[in-house]
Amino acid sequence: MRYRRMPIEVESPEQLGYDKIRFNLTESSCADLTFGELNLDLASLPLAYCDHRGKPELRTAIATDSGLPSRDAVLLTPGAAGALFIVATTLLGPDDHLLVVRPNYATNLETPRAIGCHVDICDLRFEDGFDLDLDRLAAMLHPQTKYLSITVPNNPTGTVISAARLHALVGLAESRGIRLLVDETYREMTYGEPLPVAASLSKSVISVSSLSKTYGLPGLRLGWLATQDAALMETFLAAKEQIVICNSVIDEEIAWQFYRGKPAWLARNRAEIAARFALVQAWFAAQEELEWVEPRGGVVAFPRIKPSLGVDVDRFYQILQEQHGTYVGPGHWFETDRRHFRIGFGWPRTADLAGGLAAITAAVRAAAR
Numbered sequence: 001m002r003y004r005r006m007p008i009e010v011e012s013p014e015q016l017g018y019d020k021i022r023f024n025l026t027e028s029s030c031a032d033l034t035f036g037e038l039n040l041d042l043a044s045l046p047l048a049y050c051d052h053r054g055k056p057e058l059r060t061a062i063a064t065d066s067g068l069p070s071r072d073a074v075l076l077t078p079g080a081a082g083a084l085f086i087v088a089t090t091l092l093g094p095d096d097h098l099l100v101v102r103p104n105y106a107t108n109l110e111t112p113r114a115i116g117c118h119v120d121i122c123d124l125r126f127e128d129g130f131d132l133d134l135d136r137l138a139a140m141l142h143p144q145t146k147y148l149s150i151t152v153p154n155n156p157t158g159t160v161i162s163a164a165r166l167h168a169l170v171g172l173a174e175s176r177g178i179r180l181l182v183d184e185t186y187r188e189m190t191y192g193e194p195l196p197v198a199a200s201l202s203k204s205v206i207s208v209s210s211l212s213k214t215y216g217l218p219g220l221r222l223g224w225l226a227t228q229d230a231a232l233m234e235t236f237l238a239a240k241e242q243i244v245i246c247n248s249v250i251d252e253e254i255a256w257q258f259y260r261g262k263p264a265w266l267a268r269n270r271a272e273i274a275a276r277f278a279l280v281q282a283w284f285a286a287q288e289e290l291e292w293v294e295p296r297g298g299v300v301a302f303p304r305i306k307p308s309l310g311v312d313v314d315r316f317y318q319i320l321q322e323q324h325g326t327y328v329g330p331g332h333w334f335e336t337d338r339r340h341f342r343i344g345f346g347w348p349r350t351a352d353l354a355g356g357l358a359a360i361t362a363a364v365r366a367a368a369r
């Protein structure tokens with residue numbers, strides 16, 4: 001493995017220091033919950049190793065919610081990030097080929113690169129509405145392709161594919177004898193009806209998700225992967241055991257106590273997301289300098305400064321940060337043009353979101369002069 005720190009991590013707000021940012025529009029999750037809000041009872045929890053696959057009751061609940069046949073199809077992991085690492089290191093070696101859709105969550109690109117496998121990238125284009133072109137994807141598959149990697153709803157664009165398109169992708173994976181990895185970390189934040197959990201559709205699919213984004217629990221480090229392929233699951237378990245043996249028993253217990261009240265949290269956060277998204281839409285309607293593909297899920301948007309405008313992009317970021325204390329996710333975090341930037345609208349307080357959006361308007365206009 002050849003590890004390299006990713007810009008999105010090096011420049012992340014937690015590394016920069018939250019105290020240096022006035023309006024933090026970089027986060028891709030809902031507002032963080034506090035320990036006190038969860039009303040937890042942990043006093044009698046033995047601080048022991050726990051089930052290597054993860055707390056059985058929690059896995060059963062996730063399997064039921066996901067349309068999976070049993071908890072055997074679910075492995076709890078340290079965040080979705082831990083699940084993605086297990087998938088990549090289990091399935092990929094230096095001689096293998098991976099097809100990954102970009103833009104994407106950076107780890108989905110970087111871990112396969114660290115492994116040293118052959119990575120081909122299918123770039124989604126702004127001009128196509130960041131839509132997935134199945135024929136283009138099919139033409140990029142090799143006999144050595146181990147899996148096709150997508151994120152839906154997408155991070156950073158917030159775009160979503162149709163159920164028919166998901167079924168077609170599953171069919172493509174089955175017909176080519178490859179696996180489909182669907183990073184579904186934002187699935188429950190889809191504005192309309194969420195897609196089915198992809199791993200419920202076929203043995204060829206691996207789904208990855210976590211409690212981090214929809215519920216504002218990224219500090220819990222509680223995620224999971226799902227597959228109906230029992231032999232593959234056994235290898236994923238071997239990988240997990242060699243990395244961490246088992247999850248933190250504290251994280252799993254908190255997650256389980258939280259999960260039992262999950263529907264109420266989900267309803268609350270979905271209402272909050274809708275209100276914030278309406279605010280972003282209203283702001284965006286007045287931005288002549290910007291264009292976007294309107295998100296359909298998640299709490300991020302990925303607008304860009306119109307290429308026809310003579311805006312000094314570096315100056316835009318400098319003004320935004322230095323004069324307005326506002327931090328967004330610049331395009332290079334996602335290996336794309338820095339005219340694009342990611343706005344996270346689920347995390348800041350409403351007043352801070354409004355302040356950050358106003359700062360973006362002011363900075364673009366100042367950089368265009």
Ligand SMILES: Cc1ncc(COP(=O)(O)O)c(C=O)c1O
Nearest residue numbers: 079080081105155185210212223
């Ligand atoms: C698409 C996607 N997948 C996975 C992760 C990792 O999330 P976590 O490990 O907190 O569950 C992120 C975090 O930003 C993400 O955006």
